[in-house]
Amino acid sequence: MLTETRSRIIASAIEVFNEDYSAPLQKVADNAHVTRRTLHRHFKDRNELVAVCEREMEVSCKKAMITAINSSNEPLVQLKNMLLAGIDCGAKYSFFHKLHQREGHTHTKKNKDCADYDFIYNSFTNIITALQKSGVINEKMTVQWIQNLHAGIINSTVNVSDTGKTSKSNIKNFAWNSFIKGIAP
Amino acid sequence: MLTETRSRIIASAIEVFNEDYSAPLQKVADNAHVTRRTLHRHFKDRNELVAVCEREMEVSCKKAMITAINSSNEPLVQLKNMLLAGIDCGAKYSFFHKLHQREGHTHTKKNKDCADYDFIYNSFTNIITALQKSGVINEKMTVQWIQNLHAGIINSTVNVSDTGKTSKSNIKNFAWNSFIKGIAP
DNA sequence: ACTAAATGTCTCAAATTTGTGACATTTTAA
DNA sequence: TTAAAATGTCACAAATTTGAGACATTTAGT
Numbered sequence: 001m002l003t004e005t006r007s008r009i010i011a012s013a014i015e016v017f018n019e020d021y022s023a024p025l026q027k028v029a030d031n032a033h034v035t036r037r038t039l040h041r042h043f044k045d046r047n048e049l050v051a052v053c054e055r056e057m058e059v060s061c062k063k064a065m066i067t068a069i070n071s072s073n074e075p076l077v078q079l080k081n082m083l084l085a086g087i088d089c090g091a092k093y094s095f096f097h098k099l100h101q102r103e104g105h106t107h108t109k110k111n112k113d114c115a116d117y118d119f120i121y122n123s124f125t126n127i128i129t130a131l132q133k134s135g136v137i138n139e140k141m142t143v144q145w146i147q148n149l150h151a152g153i154i155n156s157t158v159n160v161s162d163t164g165k166t167s168k169s170n171i172k173n174f175a176w177n178s179f180i181k182g183i184a185p
Numbered sequence: 186m187l188t189e190t191r192s193r194i195i196a197s198a199i200e201v202f203n204e205d206y207s208a209p210l211q212k213v214a215d216n217a218h219v220t221r222r223t224l225h226r227h228f229k230d231r232n233e234l235v236a237v238c239e240r241e242m243e244v245s246c247k248k249a250m251i252t253a254i255n256s257s258n259e260p261l262v263q264l265k266n267m268l269l270a271g272i273d274c275g276a277k278y279s280f281f282h283k284l285h286q287r288e289g290h291t292h293t294k295k296n297k298d299c300a301d302y303d304f305i306y307n308s309f310t311n312i313i314t315a316l317q318k319s320g321v322i323n324e325k326m327t328v329q330w331i332q333n334l335h336a337g338i339i340n341s342t343v344n345v346s347d348t349g350k351t352s353k354s355n356i357k358n359f360a361w362n363s364f365i366k367g368i369a370p
Numbered sequence: 371a372c373t374a375a376a377t378g379t380c381t382c383a384a385a386t387t388t389g390t391g392a393c394a395t396t397t398t399a400a
Numbered sequence: 401t402t403a404a405a406a407t408g409t410c411a412c413a414a415a416t417t418t419g420a421g422a423c424a425t426t427t428a429g430t
Contacts, residue, residue: 019204019206020206021205021208038377045418144345145345148345151341152337159286159336159337160329166330177323209388219408222409225388230388372430375426375427376425377425379425386415387416388413388414389412390412391411392411394407394409396405397406399404400401
């Protein structure tokens with residue numbers, strides 16, 4: 001079966017489930033411009049689709065974030081690239097973040113996905129701490145708040161993009177500006 | 186029937202529907218610590234519950250926002266109070282904002298709710314424009330971005346509050362700091 | 371143009387969600 | 401304490417969603 005259709009369905013499902021986790025599959029199918037029958041040919045059932053979406057998010061967000069972390073030794077550059085990577089991932093990143101924050105989601109180190117998420121989170125924490133020490137970031141703000149702001153700003157860019165009234169590169173500029181100035185001392 | 190139960194169900198529904206619009210009513214009932222049977226005694230059907238939630242959001246968010254707007258003639262004070270009011274409304278405000286942004290939601294001036302939302306939005310725009318002219322806010326940023334950032338930061342506070350690791354007043358400080366510095370020139 | 375792969379259409383049974391009746395239990399207020 | 405109000409429990413039909421079979425139509429590659 002066509003990989004293109006498959007990935008279109010996955011992208012559609014991530015978009016839809018991101019803001020309506022229990023949405024009927026018809027909605028996902030419509031959004032992907034396929035019939036529900038085609039959707040079911042690609043994915044055995046709802047659970048499989050959800051699982052594949054989660055995998056896709058894990059893999060691609062993780063990859064983007066780790067690339068960003070490895071892009072430099074400069075914490076400020078790393079932080080900026082993590083934000084831009086999140087924006088590029090779009091709804092995928094919003095969902096990814098939500099998923100690991102959800103209550104009921106038991107974070108275990110045995111779960112490889114959680115371990116990877118923790119690695120990213122810890123890297124983020126180290127970057128923030130380093131920048132706080134060097135006086136680039138407000139020391140009074142908690143890492144928790146900064147991480148939520150980070151995810152919140154990425155989410156805002158997803159919403160602005162949906163309306164399509166502002167260009168992608170403008171959005172990225174605004175986002176980075178608002179973020180870094182928003183956490184400055 | 187007890188008003189207390191009724192409003193608990195409404196609050197629960199707003200919370201649940203905010204992040205999962207198609208969630209089964211069982212989930213709402215559980216969240217409100219009542220049986221589904223009780224939920225149905227208070228609300229004829231799903232549509233009625235959703236409608237009541239929307240009304241509740243409209244009324245209470247609108248009230249809070251208009252109070253904030255009228256709290257001062259100083260644009261900066263107005264802006265701050267609008268943010269704090271949004272934070273106090275919590276999930277209610279997130280949902281309220283989403284609702285009026287949704288594609289498919291036809292914004293007509295005939296619909297009183299939309300007219301009121303437009304009034305709030307226009308006031309927000311005027312405040313931003315005034316602050317841009319007086320050099321308090323970055324003139325390059327679009328009102329659309331600033332409005333999304335505003336909603337995004339409010340949403341971040343909802344997520345942080347859920348974890349309960351940071352105090353409410355700290356959250357408000359962080360939020361206002363991040364917001365106003367994030368849009369500074 | 372032809373063939374195979376992919377998707378669409380229509381249909382239907384199974385599973386889930388929804389809404390309600392009947393009656394038991396708990397809560398509230400006099 | 402007692403009667404009424406509110407909620408819980410169980411059971412059940414209606415509505416919706418889900419998943420899959422059978423066959424028609426479209427699309428892609430040769």
